[in-house]
Amino acid sequence: MDFYLGIDFGTSGARGMVVDEEASIQAQVRYPFQDSPAAVTPKIWQEALFVLVQQIPDQLRREIKAIAINGTSSTVLLVDAAGNPTDAPLLYNDARGSLVLEHLRSIAPPNHTVLSATSSLAKLLWMRQQPSFSEARYFLHQADWLAFLLHGQLGISDYHNALKLGYDVEELKYPEWLEKLQIPIQLPKVLPPGTPIAQLRPEIADKFGFRRDCLVCAGTTDSIAAFLASGAKLPGEAVTSLGSTLVLKLLSRTRVEDARYGIYSHRLGDLWLTGGASNTGGAVLKQFFTNTELESLSREIDASKASELDYYPLLKVGDRFPINDPNLPPRLSPRPDNPVEFLHGLLESIARIEARGYELLQQMGADKLSRVYTAGGGAANDTWTAIRARHLQVPVVASVYTEAAYGTALLAMGGGIKGEQE
């Protein structure tokens, strides 16, 4: 039997999942990072990768046909000709790129995805100004570098990771305006996610007991991997992530982009994964309630009745999607004495914001919403699911799987993206 390995590098640790030809999970392995995200170095990523692989039972490892890796989107690094990092990576949320944004604005098209302090391209421009830049030969994303450790080829990426580098995912080439930046470095060659790149390096295959012909495929980003795991496949199907923040993703035949709202589309084979992220979400609930309270109080809410409380739950001022207003104040009053009523108001209000988000995506041209899968800490809350279904007017279900590693294993199997193999 052939097996497929998906590896997920998140902020708190790395995970691996092995699936069989039927996409059933055969093994799961984990490597939690001991250090805070900022202290996790490429050396630790490398160790995590190899420790994960070693944890997979021998008999499964011998039959793995293909491997894919997802990294954290916009975590990037420079490496020398041998693939050794020349400086510390810039992590996904590093905003030092704000220092080069003005320059970038003068060259990139208005409202382009790269025009954000944390975009990969802004990070690359910032890196260019550092002394260590002269030693660098290749600019890579986290997933590209980790895959390189397995297949040994430098300078290869996928079009999910490369989106925020400015790669034109419609034309499948780097845009001409990028040349005006005259960056003296090898930008990665970009492949469709899941494309086989090369066999494992023979020394890696032998050392870890893999087949010599085990393939390493182009990877993806963490959030797309989680989307692939959800079970959503058809245009109109969406995944809401109810974690610390509220993240919406709607599969569509049309691409929608609007940097003002932080809306952009990833390419998924013949389709587009449109999406936006709001600062509202579970982090605000956590400010007022423990997880146990969230569970018990939610059970007392009558989900069929709408709460009249109209909040905009935020931790601090400002949101981008579905309301683009950096000065938008958190709205959390009036606060009723009864905690059940207060929680009802919060869940109802976040559900309204979610529905408004999907409306905005559809107004901009995305396909009509038909079904919403749900991931994140809030997905287990049946009361909230019922409130959301009332607002969204479509079936709301839990994601089939929520682990990014599972989605990436599907990618390695070649079954991750509709249309990719057609």
Ligand code: ADP
């Ligand atoms: P992160 O985005 O940090 O990975 P998680 O997906 O782990 O977040 O979800 C954590 C969030 O889920 C917390 O902010 C918490 O308030 C929220 N949460 C946990 N349990 C519930 C629940 N039963 N109902 C609603 N929200 C919940």
